[in-house]
Amino acid sequence: MGSKVLNANEGADAHTPHKPSADRGEHIVQFYEAEEVLLDGLKGFIGLALQAGSSAIVVATETHLDSLAKVLTSEGINLAAAAKEGRYVALNAADTLSRFMVDGSPNPQRFNKLIRPVIIRASASSRNDPRVAIFSEMVALLWNERNVESAIQLEGLWKELAKSQSFLLYCAYPINNLNREEYGKVFLKICDQHSFVIPSDAYTSLKKNEERLRGIADLQQKVEVMQTAAEFRLSEERFRRLIDGVRDYAIFMLDTEGRVCSWNQGAERIKGYKAAEIIGKHFSCFYLEEDLVAGKPRREIEIALREGRVEDEGWRLRKDGSKFWATIVITPIRDESGELIGFSKIAKDNTERMLVLKALRDSRRELHESEDSLRRLSLHLLRTQDDERRRIGRDLHDSLGQTLSVLKMNLDSLATSINLDSHDSRNQNVAACANLAEDCIKEVRTIAYLLHPPMLEEMGLKSAISWYLDGFSKRSGIRTTFDIPEEFGRLPRHVETAIFRVLQESLTNVHRHSGSVVAHVRVMTKGGATILEVSDEGKGLPAESPGESRQDGLHVLGVGLRGMEERMRQLGGGLELFSSPRGTTVIASVPVELSNNATASA
Secondary structure (H helix, E strand, O other): OOOEEOOOOOOOOOOOOOOOOHHHOOEEEEEEOOHHHHHHHHHHHHHHHHHOOOEEEEEEOHHHHHHHHHHHHHOOOOHHHHHHOOOEEEEEHHHHHHOOEEOOEEOHHHHHHHHHHHHHHHHHHOOOOOOEEEEEOHHHHHHHOOOHHHHHHHHHHHHHHOOOOOEEEEEEEEOOOOOHHHHHHHHHHHHHOOOEEEOOHHHHHHHHOHHHHHHHHHHHHHHHHHOOHHHHHHHHHHHHHHHHHOOOOEEEEEOOOOEEOOOOHHHHHHHOOOHHHHOOOEHHHHEOHHHHHOOHHHHHHHHHHHHOOEEEEEEEEOOOOOEEEEEEEEEEEEOOOOOEEEEEEEEEEOHHHHHHHHHHHHHHHHHHHHHHHHHHHHHHHHHHHHHHHHHHHHHHHHHHHHHHHHHHHHHHHHHHHHOOOOOOHHHHHHHHHHHHHHHHHHHHHHHHHHHOOHHHHHHOHHHHHHHHHHHHHHHHOOEEEEEOOOOOOEOOHHHHHHHHHHHHHHHHHHHHHHOOOEEEEEEEEEOOEEEEEEEEOOOOOOOOOOOOOOOOOHHHHOHHHHHHHHHHHHOOOEEEEEEEOOEEEEEEEEOOOOEOOOOOOO
């Protein structure tokens, strides 16, 4: 597919920012330097789709997800309502990318398995146009890592997916972190994957207008030479007044020794000194005592001279001795011959922002600590539940089961001892009681084993699952298959218990919800993890769940499976659910090496 390049000379004024819109192409790419330009483009692309009743999917960094949400909300778009309808899906780009990358490259099968269902659900939720507006920042993450080939491969996967799914894709690449030579080598490759390209001004100038720009630069030099001293003084005066009128920033000059030689109103407001009080003094008077002892003022000047500028944040002093949190930039100023004539210094009082960020960090830390506590409590409850099941199962088997066995033997003995005619009603009643006792023994034994199969502790998953599937088929009438490696050995006891509970919950859902006549169970080891896969051939999960939208669909099957998801997560693993009209598959994985020597008490 050929690509069209939009530049400053096509279709718009050179000073007008271009906003991608859904009607400009199937696969749009933008190269940007400023974050504001990216957000402005996304506001038009995603915002117009949502306002029109269509669906949108945003796969971006947490920073851009938050920024875009604020921008769209400011435009009057109710993201919460759109998400509730299934028309707005926000995914973390790094997390999503990690789920289909294999050995540093995107895996086509994993990509399709992950992305296709999200597009299908979003398209089904659209009020009118089934095409989904998608912004993906995953290519940008690969680009930032210099993994350019993988970024191009991922663009190709999107392009291939577009053959079977209806969507409009918008990708964006930051270019300020690559050198021009590297940029030029890959630009055309990336453009070839797109139907519409929005290059940056920097690229357009470099590739198409280089000679023209050199001519303009020469002309500017001649104009500067011809300018009169009066014009220069007028410009200088205007600039001085502009700087002096700035009140939110302290802007002042230092001489080559670091002494203050100019002072604006912003500096007076922030630092408390009037110009007459501070001009001629060394700028080190703004620093705390510990910074002076550490030589920080001198070090900042040295860095500015060596690197062309220095940026810093930290506490500074006002005239009255109070502290404020300053963000500063120091830049060396040189004359036409390159001789140092002084330094410019810009400072801003960011105390309020710093305190807000500190409070936010403290809140996040407290929240994280609370989450950790909840997770530990959740794990404790799950393990307590297992212990309680084990205790109740043993009590049923050892206590009630034994009592019922004795009752059965006594009834058998009674039936024999009275030796009445077989047609005698008393003998028939005793025999019926004996049969009921036997049924009770079987039922108690089954309940005890379901609560905690002793075979799980004694022989491990392989034998316990085979036993459980046999009983499940008899109770439900659902045929089962079981695939497990012949050499599969023991796992730590808590891992075996967790996997067995997921099996129980999954098969219960197959019986209750799927309508399937068969269930397939598979256990394997892959990539340092033990994996349980339970699938059926039933009707699948509902296509939509009003009021909720969750990609993996675990909410549909209730708290039981969510509890198993938490159990897997506590073990460092995960639980995934995939569903279609052809059936449902639950995949549980635990990162633990298979060991033929692991004991049940591990």
